[in-house]
Amino acid sequence: RPSGGSNSANGEEGSEGNSEQYTIRIAHLVSEEQSSHIAAEDFKEKLEEESDGRLNVEIYPNGQLFPSDREAIEAVQLGNVEMTIPAIAPLASFNSGFSVFDLPFLFDDYDAAYAALDGELGQGLLDSLEEDGMKGLVFGENGFRHLSNNEGPVESLEDIQGLKMRTLESSLHTDTFKQLGMNASPFAFGELYTALQQGTYDAMEAPISLYYTNKFYEVQDYLTLTSHVYQATILLMNNDFYQGLPKDLQELVMEASEEFRENQRQLAQQQDTEFLEDLKENGMKVNELTDEQRQEFIDAVQPVYDKYEEEIGQDLIEQAQSANE
Amino acid sequence: MAKKFAKFEEAFLIFTLALMVALIFGQVIGRYIFQSAPSWTEEAARYLHIVQVWVGASYAVKLREHIRVDAFIIRLSGLPRKLMESVSVIIWFGLVLFLAVFGTQLVLQTIQFGQVSPAMQIPMWIPMLAVPLGSIGMTIRLLQQLRDVWKGKYGKEESEEIMI
Amino acid sequence: MSVGLLFGTLFICLLIGVPIAFSLGVSALVAIYFGSTLPLDIIVQKAFTSLDSFPLLAIPFFMLAGVLMGKGGVSKRLLDLATAMVGWMTGGLSMVTIVACMFFAAISGSGPATVAAIGGFMIPAMIARNYGSGFAAAVPAAAGSIGVIIPPSIPFVIYGVTASVSVGDMFLAGIFPGIIITSGLMLTAYIIAKRNDYKPQEGEGATFKDVFKALNDAKWALLIPVIILGGIYGGVFSPTEAAVVSVVYALIIGTFVYKELNWQNIYEAFRETIVINATTMIIIGLSVSFAYFMTLEQIPSQISAFLTDLSTSPILILLVINVLLLITGMFIDTISAVVILTPVLLPVVTALGVDPVHFGVILVANLAIGFVTPPLGVNLFVASTVGKVKFEKIVTAVIPFIISMIICLLVISYIPELSLWLPEQSE
Ligand code: NA
Ligand code: NA
Numbered sequence: 012r013p014s015g016g017s018n019s020a021n022g023e024e025g026s027e028g029n030s031e032q033y034t035i036r037i038a039h040l041v042s043e044e045q046s047s048h049i050a051a052e053d054f055k056e057k058l059e060e061e062s063d064g065r066l067n068v069e070i071y072p073n074g075q076l077f078p079s080d081r082e083a084i085e086a087v088q089l090g091n092v093e094m095t096i097p098a099i100a101p102l103a104s105f106n107s108g109f110s111v112f113d114l115p116f117l118f119d120d121y122d123a124a125y126a127a128l129d130g131e132l133g134q135g136l137l138d139s140l141e142e143d144g145m146k147g148l149v150f151g152e153n154g155f156r157h158l159s160n161n162e163g164p165v166e167s168l169e170d171i172q173g174l175k176m177r178t179l180e181s182s183l184h185t186d187t188f189k190q191l192g193m194n195a196s197p198f199a200f201g202e203l204y205t206a207l208q209q210g211t212y213d214a215m216e217a218p219i220s221l222y223y224t225n226k227f228y229e230v231q232d233y234l235t236l237t238s239h240v241y242q243a244t245i246l247l248m249n250n251d252f253y254q255g256l257p258k259d260l261q262e263l264v265m266e267a268s269e270e271f272r273e274n275q276r277q278l279a280q281q282q283d284t285e286f287l288e289d290l291k292e293n294g295m296k297v298n299e300l301t302d303e304q305r306q307e308f309i310d311a312v313q314p315v316y317d318k319y320e321e322e323i324g325q326d327l328i329e330q331a332q333s334a335n336e
Numbered sequence: 337m338a339k340k341f342a343k344f345e346e347a348f349l350i351f352t353l354a355l356m357v358a359l360i361f362g363q364v365i366g367r368y369i370f371q372s373a374p375s376w377t378e379e380a381a382r383y384l385h386i387v388q389v390w391v392g393a394s395y396a397v398k399l400r401e402h403i404r405v406d407a408f409i410i411r412l413s414g415l416p417r418k419l420m421e422s423v424s425v426i427i428w429f430g431l432v433l434f435l436a437v438f439g440t441q442l443v444l445q446t447i448q449f450g451q452v453s454p455a456m457q458i459p460m461w462i463p464m465l466a467v468p469l470g471s472i473g474m475t476i477r478l479l480q481q482l483r484d485v486w487k488g489k490y491g492k493e494e495s496e497e498i499m500i
Numbered sequence: 501m502s503v504g505l506l507f508g509t510l511f512i513c514l515l516i517g518v519p520i521a522f523s524l525g526v527s528a529l530v531a532i533y534f535g536s537t538l539p540l541d542i543i544v545q546k547a548f549t550s551l552d553s554f555p556l557l558a559i560p561f562f563m564l565a566g567v568l569m570g571k572g573g574v575s576k577r578l579l580d581l582a583t584a585m586v587g588w589m590t591g592g593l594s595m596v597t598i599v600a601c602m603f604f605a606a607i608s609g610s611g612p613a614t615v616a617a618i619g620g621f622m623i624p625a626m627i628a629r630n631y632g633s634g635f636a637a638a639v640p641a642a643a644g645s646i647g648v649i650i651p652p653s654i655p656f657v658i659y660g661v662t663a664s665v666s667v668g669d670m671f672l673a674g675i676f677p678g679i680i681i682t683s684g685l686m687l688t689a690y691i692i693a694k695r696n697d698y699k700p701q702e703g704e705g706a707t708f709k710d711v712f713k714a715l716n717d718a719k720w721a722l723l724i725p726v727i728i729l730g731g732i733y734g735g736v737f738s739p740t741e742a743a744v745v746s747v748v749y750a751l752i753i754g755t756f757v758y759k760e761l762n763w764q765n766i767y768e769a770f771r772e773t774i775v776i777n778a779t780t781m782i783i784i785g786l787s788v789s790f791a792y793f794m795t796l797e798q799i800p801s802q803i804s805a806f807l808t809d810l811s812t813s814p815i816l817i818l819l820v821i822n823v824l825l826l827i828t829g830m831f832i833d834t835i836s837a838v839v840i841l842t843p844v845l846l847p848v849v850t851a852l853g854v855d856p857v858h859f860g861v862i863l864v865a866n867l868a869i870g871f872v873t874p875p876l877g878v879n880l881f882v883a884s885t886v887g888k889v890k891f892e893k894i895v896t897a898v899i900p901f902i903i904s905m906i907i908c909l910l911v912i913s914y915i916p917e918l919s920l921w922l923p924e925q926s927e
Contacts, residue, residue: 034537075795075843081454082549088449089442091542104460105451143449173371180455185375196363196373197455199554202738205666208926210735349774350767353560360557360744364737378554385560386551389785392778393521401775402519403783403833407875409517424517431526438544467547 591693829870
């Protein structure tokens, strides 16, 4: 068996310990055209070049190694793969602190989200991942999640009463849409397109990029920019692997991660604008909510805050909300 | 004792299969009749199914129902057949022993990290237990099968014949 | 080198009779341990997560529904209907068998289950009427393959999950190819029956009244495909939910309408299902590690590069793939073949412009032929057991049917519309 652990397969171990080679395998879910993958390619290039070949990065996109974020996070935790770039929602199963970001209408805009994630709240959560065997490097994004349906443009709660709504498999998430008066239940992602096409479900919600990359515009007529949840992603590494890297490589990884964050967010926003135009061109009717209309939704979901306040922790919620100011 | 256990195992598997049917049927009824379906039925049914498969795999060892290519091995008889069958059982045993040990480790690690399931919020190690449990069951049954091989019994018991 | 380890170990394990699921697991274990720096935990993680999928739940449900309907008197009524419809033709009983298999395929997702349900009645009946015993067993063995082409279909569910294609689309795509294979088998049976002078059913005239009566008797059974497909395409439920609804439906008609189900055979149906389901799904639990290792070793891209170097003609590449799949189907069961080959071949064919839904049909049709090719031909085993006919006799008699299925396969491969037209209409 070739020397295991973090050594690479082609390990030409020199006499000086610091010429040791490390292989970083990044397994993620999104397609090659999506911003996270493009930014990951730059991440790879920087690490390989600036480490003089001591770091070797392999990227496995499209869920080819792990078909779900949950499975990929677990693999990073167990050391079965070195890195992944999941959405943070499934991370809440591993570290409940992250469920604060599932709360509806938590952030008013990008600036608030960035302030919270890149500030004290985000750093505290990243640090807390070490106890779970993971090193949280930086937060990227999938952007704001929006609501779509096949009945008509949504301008008030009345427009969505009783619609069959597909939700993520999380009670907080499902409760949110039940509070809004929808017939909400989780449904397997793989069958969602057909279910919307056939009318098994009327409505769904997702970030803009997902509507585009998975062609949901073909089966959903109306998109309402509710921005009800800001969906961050996270650059996640196995903690033992990170701690086992020499200091200079750790610093290089951190530096490249920060570049990844800036790069990916910029790309993501750019893609959101482009994809939204494409959605319109493909016949989706897009409408925005006025502040007044959005307030009606915000008021309606307050019971969700009350219900989950204790579980998530009031301090975390307040810390997140204060970023809106 | 072994008979009683097998009976209990059978009843358990039948009960969980019935429960899966009830959960998913209930979900359909819920969505259409009560305009609301709980968020945990799918997850519960999925985990029950994993238990079905792994515990059922152990049950199937008892019945000698696992699918194999026996075109070559059945051409042998006497000692060569016994030896070949034994090697095959021992290799199989090696794999399930590995799964039992590493599966137990996986469960212990998951207990330590505290991962919970997304919908029901139950500890993930509980459904994960299916893999080591089924594997431990298989290790025991494969030892019995090895004994049977040396008694010259290779196939399934006549009374246990199941038509696919 | 590590690839050699992977396939070498697999071959040895299969040869000495280690069950397929565990042969796959052992070879992944050996290849990962000796040929990579990956931690072994990955096999255990995959053993759990590969089964953690909602669409896969359709499989035990469709199996259970199939077993319940077999015990609940459904097969008998479908046979009566087939008899009224085609019993008058030359080689009447073999025609009845093939058509009944097609009907049964519409409620069963499995090939072997179709053979067992129809062959159990028809093989003895044909032998009693002096049909050759090899032929009598070969007919349901071959026709049972239709079970996985006409919806519902377990391999289609697994392909849908593995390839991220809608299971519902796969189901629709299988209908015409299933009918084509049925027609091909009927034509083959007709030619053989003509040559051997196998007579039609005596006295069973095909009056309109007879057909109508049989149709009326079978109406509850015939409603099942309507519920399954209508439910899915009418937007009432997902394929998995459709499967569960057909279980409940089978319980109700078997118990209250046909009155052939009781506690005892319901219990028996559940017991059979847990065994078939476990032995089928454990293959998925262990073959995913095998496929995972291949992905890490970049085998899919190597094969893809090899095939594209070979030729740029989709027709030629599809032909090569078909030959490859037919050979695979001789040795490996359908489930592991779908799990292992989908990630390898799908990128190759999509690059050539082949639709993933169409490719799923080609893949499963190939593997359906594998049901009747030795050494591992599950349908042959089942036909041999339920018909008490020697395996070797069936193997010889089934050859013309295999040839006819291969011809149908080529038709299906090169006319994508046969598979794609129906799913397109549903949009
Ligand atoms: Na079928
Ligand atoms: Na075969």
